[in-house]
Amino acid sequence: MTNHWVDIKNADLVLIMGGNAAEAHPCGFKWVTEAKAHNKARLIVVDPRFTRSASVADVYVPIRTGTDIAFLGAVMNYLLTEDKIQHEYVKNYTDMSFIVREDFTFADGLYSGYNADKHSYDKASWDYETGADGYVKVDPELKHPRCVYQLMKQHYTRYTPEMVERVCGTPREKFLQVCEMIGSTATPTRAMTVMYALGWTQHSVGSQMIRAGAMMQLLLGNIGIAGGGMNALRGHSNIQGLTDLGLMSNLLPGYLTLPGEKEQDYDKYIAARAFKPLRPNQLSYWQNYNKFYVSLMKAWWGDAATADNHWGYDYLPKLDKSYDMLQAFELMNQGKVNGFICQGFNPLAAAPNKGKMNAALAQLKFLVVMDPLATETSEFWRNFGEHNDVDSARIATEVFRLPTTCFAEEDGALVNSGRWLQWHWKGADPPGTARSDLQIMAELFTRLRAIYKSEGGAYPDPIVNLSWPYVVPTSPSPEELAKEYSGRALKDLTDPKNPAQVTRKAGEQLAGFAELRDDGSTLSGCWIYCGAWGPGGNLMARRDNSDPTGIGQTLNWAFAWPANRRVLYNRASCDANGKPFDPARKLIAWNGAAWGGADVPDYKVDEEPALGMGPFIMNADGVGRFFARAAMAEGPFPEHYEPFETPLASNPFSPGKAETLNNPAARVFKDDRAAFGKADQFPHVATTYRLTEHFHFWTQHSRLNAIVQPQQFVEIGEKLARELGIADGEQVKVSSNRGYIKAVAVVTKRLRTLTVDGKPLHTVGIPLHAGFTGLTKPGFLTNTLTPVVGDANSQTPESKSFLVKVEKV
């Protein structure tokens, strides 16, 4: 989230799209009801299904799954043509006036630099034009034909209400009603928040859907203000923490990135990430990359990380390709993976195409499952009849199950959607022989290290030199680790302006990342968390909910990264002179000498507003970008592409071109492509989702959850049910080209038949919680049906949009 849960109460308009907050985040959804009840806010829900969120919405708008860019592109077109944009904001705080290179082009659904064989782009032309002074050229008048404003306007002229009706199946008048409501927030005193979740991320164009939403918010001046923002609702209690700590295959903690195999040179690695400002007097905070990197390396390798060995740069793996989930299971399926430590993950249930997962796991020599529950993955080899019809005798994988504690049986911090690190205390001892993940990993590590120490190996240095200063090496405490990721001084730190002045003594915890150094004198395991355990102690454990300004800025409750800042980009809530656009929702302001207020300023704290530093300090240009430059895989502006399994034969936005039917930059493995289904055999579109009553594949093991939602079902519209002669409560079979499931039919008005490209189209809704272990009635894993293709940037699988056929059993 750019903002946080409580802040949603400040919104005048709430758009839930690509998510179902009431269903999947009922506790956070409280703040939507607060906004409605106490701020007269209106709620819009755009979704293929009439959801629990829609049940309390002022306006519900149906949309075909996977077509959100068509919808949002048309909203932007409306805002631009009807002049519903916040001019002062857009003029000062975005790249609208920036001029783009002459060789950048877009035609027939493709951007310049496309390589059809590799399904990827050479992105050199996707950039701004630089002047003789080394800075990006701008046209403040926005007249230049290649300025971002003109290019963007041109790009979205094709996105009309008629196209929305044709592509999304959304009735025109409903679409225009929504546009009008959204447009009303272009004034500085009205705020719209956007709440989204996996309904946007789980598409082959998911990242661009989110970008389209963010661009809409920029046009309206809704980023950086109270009650606004782009708010990703994280689906696990600590999934925000997972990405923050760099548990993606290409990341290091704090959104630092692992080097690629071509980046053998340390200085070049740093230089490519410490962006120089693209416009005069811009902060470009990533210029401090080296300080974050060196402090991380000191946390990991301690004294072994020195200036001489580039702080352990050679210890880091250099990626030849991304090792995301889809890639890893593809390699496993090819027999290229021997062992798999599966920690807090149930991929047989959670990854796409269960049939492929079954085959891949059977290729392993060993599988270690660390989990509090007997997951489906740990039982993949066992025959559960139709629900998991495998031949156990032919599976040689040796499976080890290591029972772990669950969240309530351990201390530690969880990071919520609003970036708050909230410390929690264990409520009970674990049952039986369960141990914490920490203990298990530490035990594994210390034993491996002993083997490397005694027997050596190809390159034992990164393992034997790993810093492991914990009191009990086989059981590091959560407190020790928290202090480490927050960070401390390794030597006495002195004031650069007055070297006699010691600002931080050796061994002291640091107050924030501004204290980090690139000379090895500081340590921080995750720079964005720096200060969470500061000199004053554990700020994550704070529970003071006092809210002096009344807008939900509880700065003494827990710790929000970065720097306890609650609303990112909050400088943009003020005009160019530093006055709040909306005094009733003041976050920060310039008082003539410094910035301050109800939040920690996301800005240089003593920077005079007149000097023109932009509010988006993490961007080298200091502004919010409509034009993504080379940051995205498929292009600088979001463009609509069909899901990989689409009911349409051609992309209505670039008709007749096979290569632009789907995302041209998506990576698809050969066998997975062959497993895609076609609309003539599988005529209905399907989407998967959660139910309030369950959490993934855990709570089927809990009796209370099983009582309130006991059995697998699929939702089908009344029209489709009539066509197929299916009555409410009857069993149906739903098949894709990869397998089938059987479930109870819930026949509903809430899934309506859409008219798409002139033809009726039925949507089938498939909740994902069923499994063959637990207390609920045994069921089929929903991912039996889903295709293996990911978003071109994040490789998040396209679980929200695929083709199926429904039959009566």
Next chain:
Amino acid sequence: MPLQSLDIVRRSATTTPEPGVRRAYTGTVAKLIDTTKCIGCKACQVACMEWNDLRDEVGTNFGSYQNPADLSDRSWTLMRFTEYENPKGDLEWLIRKDGCMHCADPGCLKACPSPGAIVQYANGIVDFQEENCIGCGYCVTGCPFDIPRISKRDRKAYKCTLCSDRVAVGMEPACIKACPTGALVFGTKEDMREHAAERIEDLKSRGFDKAGLYDPPGVGGTHVMYVLHHADQPALYAGLAPDPHISPLVRLWKGRAKPLSLAIMALTALAGFFHFVRVGRNEVDEQDEEAARRSLAAGGKPEMRP
């Protein structure tokens, strides 16, 4: 009863007057269910099961989000889901938390023939005292909302207690505490009516002209009330009674028929007395004693001659 909020003001099948010195000066309590804020998450169902230590069967899905399928002796509250297409052609998903309404004039209590099996407290809560329940099911007939359920295991009647145990010590009912959206609120009935009025004003600003409070006068008002978007059509909400009244049979039984039934009972007693005077007591003769001795010796129960 040491807890004044649990002072009993009415007791089933009892004619002795209840103590009346203390009379809920702080007003009666009420639960307000705002159907327009409810997202049907069922946290209230789970909280109810947890607080009251109830675990219903893991059932099946019958083609609905509604689970368990119905109220039961172990499911005292239940979300009922209705899909309604309004005259404008827009869909509405009406979600109503069903359970005991705690009527001011409770039909169950009126109908109950077992002394003290159903009581009404000074704070308005209508509570079942299962130890006095004879399982006759009259409360089921007497309830205009179809709430009480007779357990198949112990043949006693069960329903929501409005967490009378929690309320007695100043806590809100478990369902209220669990509700994430504030759709469930609890307080004095007066405060709840005021809160409802604010909600109704908000709903009217959103085009629900007929929004209103459900506090049906036919049962003297209720201590569980609903805010409805369509207060003119309560039946839309999974058949919520538009104008609930105590069943005429119960009213007949406990009303006009009561003196008649009392007269019949008196008459029966009188007939017994005259039978005794005229025929005398039923005496045991030697033959009976002999039969009993034989039977006991054989290890059986004593035989009784008719």
